[in-house]
Each structure stands twice: as structure tokens, then as C-alpha cells.
Amino acid sequence: MSGTWMTTRAWLLMLPLLVVMVAVIGWPLVDTVNLSFTDAKLVGTGGNYVGFDNYTNMLSSSNFSRTLVTTTLFAVISVAAEMVIGVLAALLLNQQFHGRAVLRALMILPWALPTVVNATLWRLIYNPEYGALNAALTQLHLIDDYRSWLGEPGTALAALIVADCWKNFPLVALIALAALQAVPRDITAASLVDGAGAFNRFRFVILPYLAGPLMVALVLRTIEAFKVFDIIWVMTRGGPANSTRSLSILVYQEAFSFQRAGSGASLALIVTLLVTILAVAYAALVRKTAGSAT
Amino acid sequence: MERKSTAFTIFIYASALLLAAIILAPIAWLFIMSISPAADLAAKPLRWWPQAADFSRYQTLLSTAENSAGAAFTSSLRNSLEISGMATLAALALAIPAGWAVSRTPSIGWSLSMVIATYMLPPVALAVPLYMGLSHLGLLNNVFGLALVYLTILAPFTTWLMKSGFDSIPREIEAAAMIDGAGLFQTLRIITLPLAAPVMATSALFAVLLAWDEFFYALLFTSDQRAKTLTVAIADLAGGRVSDYGLIATAGVLAALPPVLIGLVMQRALISGLTSGGVKG
Numbered sequence: 001m002s003g004t005w006m007t008t009r010a011w012l013l014m015l016p017l018l019v020v021m022v023a024v025i026g027w028p029l030v031d032t033v034n035l036s037f038t039d040a041k042l043v044g045t046g047g048n049y050v051g052f053d054n055y056t057n058m059l060s061s062s063n064f065s066r067t068l069v070t071t072t073l074f075a076v077i078s079v080a081a082e083m084v085i086g087v088l089a090a091l092l093l094n095q096q097f098h099g100r101a102v103l104r105a106l107m108i109l110p111w112a113l114p115t116v117v118n119a120t121l122w123r124l125i126y127n128p129e130y131g132a133l134n135a136a137l138t139q140l141h142l143i144d145d146y147r148s149w150l151g152e153p154g155t156a157l158a159a160l161i162v163a164d165c166w167k168n169f170p171l172v173a174l175i176a177l178a179a180l181q182a183v184p185r186d187i188t189a190a191s192l193v194d195g196a197g198a199f200n201r202f203r204f205v206i207l208p209y210l211a212g213p214l215m216v217a218l219v220l221r222t223i224e225a226f227k228v229f230d231i232i233w234v235m236t237r238g239g240p241a242n243s244t245r246s247l248s249i250l251v252y253q254e255a256f257s258f259q260r261a262g263s264g265a266s267l268a269l270i271v272t273l274l275v276t277i278l279a280v281a282y283a284a285l286v287r288k289t290a291g292s293a294t
Numbered sequence: 295m296e297r298k299s300t301a302f303t304i305f306i307y308a309s310a311l312l313l314a315a316i317i318l319a320p321i322a323w324l325f326i327m328s329i330s331p332a333a334d335l336a337a338k339p340l341r342w343w344p345q346a347a348d349f350s351r352y353q354t355l356l357s358t359a360e361n362s363a364g365a366a367f368t369s370s371l372r373n374s375l376e377i378s379g380m381a382t383l384a385a386l387a388l389a390i391p392a393g394w395a396v397s398r399t400p401s402i403g404w405s406l407s408m409v410i411a412t413y414m415l416p417p418v419a420l421a422v423p424l425y426m427g428l429s430h431l432g433l434l435n436n437v438f439g440l441a442l443v444y445l446t447i448l449a450p451f452t453t454w455l456m457k458s459g460f461d462s463i464p465r466e467i468e469a470a471a472m473i474d475g476a477g478l479f480q481t482l483r484i485i486t487l488p489l490a491a492p493v494m495a496t497s498a499l500f501a502v503l504l505a506w507d508e509f510f511y512a513l514l515f516t517s518d519q520r521a522k523t524l525t526v527a528i529a530d531l532a533g534g535r536v537s538d539y540g541l542i543a544t545a546g547v548l549a550a551l552p553p554v555l556i557g558l559v560m561q562r563a564l565i566s567g568l569t570s571g572g573v574k575g
Contacts, residue, residue, distance in 0.1 A: 006398075013392060016387075024442065028422075028424050111557065112556065112558075114524075170317070230509040248418050256514065272419045
């Protein structure tokens with residue numbers, strides 16, 4: 001069989017996927033770009049061409065800069081905490097103890113719980129009048145009065161981050177555990193003979209095996225955290241006083257609540273650009289780590 | 295391995311208990327809330343364990359009597375099942391041929407890379423045109439419309455999983471069948487697809503989990519019982535004026551049951567899928 005025919009056949013088999021992807025991703029993306037240069041409303045006929053007005057208005061608005069800071073805080077703190085707790089959990093699960101298999105099976109639970117159910121669960125736990133957190137902390141005499149954890153700008157973002165970490169650190173743990181199990185036994189044994197302490201053993205013997213898979217997890221989790229919508233929408237809708245508003249929520253408000261499709265589109269593309277820059281920078285980092293780990 | 299001191303053993307078991315408590319406490323509390331009488335949940339100090347287990351909320355939510363809380367819940371349950379089912383089947387129908395093509399003809403691999411790169415796109419970047427498009431086609435608030443939109447998430451992911459699955463099936467087996475006179479589609483049907491069955495099953499389960507979990511598009515593109523999914527129904531309950539928190543918890547337990555069961559049963563397959571670089575949105 002000739003190579004050209006092989007390639008043509010492959011393209012024919014790819015075609016249905018490509019057609020659907022162009023229809024549901026390619027065309028909408030191009031249309032978002034077009035919209036972003038107009039003052040179009042969500043309903044009604046297309047708006048007028050306004051050049052880069054949407055972009056300059058959006059980038060100079062205090063809403064945007066504040067939301068960018070909130071989103072970055074959410075992403076950096078949640079992902080960092082998930083990485084640290086995840087690796088610690090994986091190191092524990094890599095030890096020999098009774099019940100290890102059960103504990104490892106339990107790790108799948110938070111990951112499998114739908115995001116909206118997780119958000120609802122934590123919303124109930126943080127409830128200002130009847131929530132379990134208030135009840136537990138008062139009964140332990142750690143606080144005197146019930147607090148509105150999600151209702152105060154000072155605590156709402158932290159409360160969201162805890163809920164997000166609880167759901168996502170087990171995934172990091174499972175990825176790290178799989179990597180740990182690939183570390184050859186005789187290497188750790190040899191480092192013991194050489195007199196390496198626990199920390200040095202982790203830093204120089206085990207970490208190189210973890211670096212590659214953890215980098216991938218870090219990239220994917222950061223991109224996801226930067227796009228965060230569901231958990232915040234269900235728990236706080238971006239409040240109180242917009243203290244937990246993420247970029248995706250700002251786009252939603254602009255395009256759908258205020259029906260300003262054009263300016264919403266420009267903001268969506270700014271977010272897309274930021275995520276792309278993140279992803280490209282990370283991809284370079286992953287290649288570097290993968291190169292140095294082997 | 296190193297010799298372990300008693301102190302180290304105690305430390306390991308204490309940490310394991312702590313980890314188990316962190317994982318289990320919130321989930322256990324969700325279930326306890328669902329079977330606690332409303333008075334227990336509003337009590338101060340809070341009653342952590344119900345005096346009498348009350349399963350009536352499950353009955354309430356699963357009843358199909360008209361205009362009841364159950365009717366809204368069961369219709370959203372049915373919509374979620376229909377939408378995840380349709381979207382998963384459609385995604386696999388696209389992913390299997392495409393995954394095989396890329397696996398056997400690496401020179402077209404860049405097209406799959408482009409499809410996978412769309413993972414970076416935030417859904418908000420597509421939402422406005424998709425809304426206008428669905429509205430134009432009369433597919434807003436429609437299970438078919440939402441299933442179609444879910445392909446933006448499901449199709450790239452399943453194609454990538456199928457491609458790695460086909461990669462692990464040696465092409466020599468296919469070549470041998472062809473030499474014995476089998477045509478391409480006969481070879482695929484008799485040899486390749488049966489060998490790829492486990493990967494197909496894993497891909498299908500991931501796709502179902504992704505669709506079951508989806509919230510953003512469902513929130514935007516559905517408005518009533520004809521198409522609202524479970525995630526939207528639960529967010530409505532959580533954000534609404536429901537005075538019985540136990541009812542919200544019950545809805546959460548029911549919505550979490552299918553993915554949690556899939557997670558526990560398919561653990562090994564899911565973990566290997568995840569650790570090969572997989573994600574869940």
C-alpha cells in the first residue's frame with residue numbers, strides 16, 4: 001500500500017472529529033474574536049465595530065485588575081497547597097502499613113465527587129447558622145460565636161481554597177504515588193548505605209523521579225485553577241463584595257448578566273491569552289525538568 | 295528497606311488516621327445530614343448523630359409526583375443520564391477512528407495536538423457564540439444541544455485516550471491479518487477493536503464522569519426541567535430558599551453516587567489513565 005493512500009485514509013478517519021471540532025470550538029472561537037471588536041449585545045442584531053475599545057476599557061478597569069489578583073491568589077495558593085499535601089500523602093501511602101490499600105482506595109472519593117456537590121457540601125459546612133464548622137469550633141471552644149465564613153470578605157477566599165484543595169489534593173497524591181512506586185528499591189537502599197538522611201534522600205534520590213509527573217500535574221491544575229468557575233459560583237457567586245470573583249465569573253457577569261456580549265468576548269480572549277501564556281511557559285519548564293530528571 | 299523504630303510506626307499510623315479522617319469526615323457528614331431530622335441539624339449545640347435515622351428525603355427526591363421537589367430532581371437526573379450517554383457515545387464514535395488514524399499514521403499527529411490544545415481554552419471563550427448558535431438552531435434548553443456542546447470537552451480527551459490505547463496494540467498483528475487476506479475494516483473489527491475494548495471502556499467512563507460533572511454550559515444553556523442537569527438542579531437547591539439542609543445533602547449524595555461507584559470499581563483503570571497525564575475538568 002502506498003504512503004499517500006495511507007495518509008489520505010488517516011485524514012478521512014480524522015475528518016468527522018475535525019468537522020465537529022471546527023463546528024463547536026473553531027467557529028465559536030473565531031466568532032468570539034469578531035464579537036470582541038463590536039459593542040454587540042447578547043440578544044438582538046450584531047453591534048457596531050468599535051476597534052480595540054472593549055480591550056482598552058477592560059484592561060484599564062479596576063474590576064479587571066482586582067479580579068486578576070483574586071484569581072491569581074486562588075490559583076497559586078490552592079495549587080501550591082495541593083502539591084505539598086498531595087506529595088506528603090503519597091509519601092505516606094508509599095510506606096508499608098495495615099489498611100494501606102483501603103486508604104488508597106478512599107483517595108479516589110473526593111476526586112470522584114462532582115465539583116458542584118463538593119461546593120454544596122462545603123457551603124453547608126460553612127453555613128453561618130447551622131454549619132458543622134461553626135458547631136465544631138464552638139464545641140471545642142476555639143471560637144465564641146458562630147461566624148459567616150463565606151459571608152465575610154476576610155475569610156471567603158480562604159474558605160473556598162480549603163474546599164478546592166480537599167477535592168484536588170488526592171489526585172496529586174495518586175499521581176505522585178504512581179511515580180514513587182517507580183523508584184527502584186535498590187537506589188533508596190544504596191543511598192541509605194551511603195548514609196543519606198531522610199531529607200537528602202527525598203531531595204536527591206526520590207524527587208528526581210517525582211519531578212516529571214508532578215510538573216504535568218502542576219501545569220494542568222494551574223490551568224484549571226485559573227479558569228475556575230463552578231466551585232466559586234455555587235459557594236459565593238463571587239461575593240461578598242466581589243472578594244472571590246474569578247476571571248471566568250467576571251466574563252459570565254459581563255456577557256450574560258449584563259448581556260454585553262462584545263465586551264464579555266474581549267475579556268474572555270484576554271483570559272484565554274493569559275492561560276495560553278501560562279501553558280506555554282509551563283510546557284518549556286516541563287521539557288526542562290523532564291530533560292534534567294533522566 | 296530501613297529498619298523501623300516504634301516511634302516511626304506510631305507516626306505512620308497516626309498520619310494514616312489523620313489522612314483517613316480528612317478524606318472521610320466531609321463525605322460522612324454529607325450522608326449524616328441527609329438522614330438527620332431537620333430539628334437535629336438546626337440544634338445548638340449541633341447533634342452530630344441523628345437520634346433516629348430518617349431516610350424519607352430519599353423518597354421525597356425520587357418520587358415523580360407532579361410539581362413536587364422530586365419531579366424537578368428526577369427530571370434533572372434523567373436529563374443528566376441522557377446527556378452524558380449521548381455525549382459519550384458521540385465522543386467515542388469520533389474518537390475511535392481518529393485515535394486509530396493518528397496512532398497508525400504519526401505524520402498527521404499534529405492535527406490531534408491541535409485538538410488537544412483546545413483544553414487550554416476557558417469555556418467562557420466559546421460561550422457567547424455557542425449560546426447564539428444554539429439559540430439560532432432552536433437547541434437552547436435542549437438535551438441534544440447540550441450533548442453537542444459537551445463534545446467540546448469529551449471528544450479531545452477520549453481521542454487522546456484512544457490514541458494511547460491503539461499505540462499499545464502492535465501493528466504487526468494487524469499486518470498479519472491483512473496478509474492472511476482480511477480487508478482493513480475486517481481487520482479492525484476482528485482484531486483491533488476487541489483488543490482495544492478495555493481502553494474504550496476506560497474512555498467511556500472518563501467521558502461519562504466529565505459530562506456528569508459539567509456545570510458551566512449547563513447553567514448557561516438550560517432553563518427548565520426539559521434540559522436542566524443534576525449539577526444545575528443541585529446548585530439551584532443550594533442557592534435557593536430551601537430551609538431543610540438535609541434535602542440539599544440528600545440531592546448531593548444521590549448525584550455523587552454514580553461517579554463515586556465508578557471511581558471505586560474502576561480504580562485501577564482510572565488511576566492508570568490519570569497518571570499517564572490525564573485530567574478531569
